[in-house]
Amino acid sequence: QVRLVESGGGLAQPGGSLRLSCAASGFTFDSYTMSWVRQPPGKGLEWVSGIYTDGSASFYAASVKGRFTISRDNANNTLYLQMNSLKPEDTGLYYCTKLRHSQNYYFSEDLGQYDSWGQGAHVTVSS
Numbered sequence: 654q655v656r657l658v659e660s661g662g663g664l665a666q667p668g669g670s671l672r673l674s675c676a677a678s679g680f681t682f683d684s685y686t687m688s689w690v691r692q693p694p695g696k697g698l699e700w701v702s703g704i705y706t707d708g709s710a711s712f713y714a715a716s717v718k719g720r721f722t723i724s725r726d727n728a729n730n731t732l733y734l735q736m737n738s739l740k741p742e743d744t745g746l747y748y749c750t751k752l753r754h755s756q757n758y759y760f761s762e763d764l765g766q767y768d769s770w771g772q773g774a775h776v777t778v779s780s
Contacts, residue, residue, distance in 0.1 A: 657749050659675050659748065661674050664779065665777070665778050666779070667780055670738075672734070675731065675733070682727060683727035685751040686704065686705060686706055686760050686761075687703065687725060687751055688701070688749070688752075689701040689703075689747060690747070690750055690764060693742070696745075702721055702723040703760050704724070705760060708725050711723045712760055721737070722735040732749050743776060745776060748774075750768070750769060750770045753767060
């Protein structure tokens with residue numbers, strides 16, 4: 654059974670940093686492209702960042718590029734999102750998710766191609 658468990662959320666001041674982790678189990682982690690997706694309060698899901706199976710390439714939404722860094726530790730089945738220079742508009746519930754199909758060197762921003770979402774980690778950026 655696929656399981657994704659996010660952690661590391663919390664309250665940060667504008668300009669501050671947080672690091673999210675996602676512990677994966679129940680599937681061959683290093684065979685799947687992974688992404689972070691967020692849901693701001695009262696809004697829909699928004700893709701944030703994605704990473705290839707081997708971590709050789711990463712992708713970012715324009716709103717977070719240069720501030721967020723995605724990474725993965727395939728030996729420990731963990732996905733990370735380092736968030737720096739946080740802004741109030743980064744507030745939301747952050748989910749990690751895996752691509753539906755195992756495929757190397759493939760990435761998509763289409764959320765319909767992802768399945769097995771975690772329960773989410775709350776991030777609040779406020780002074």
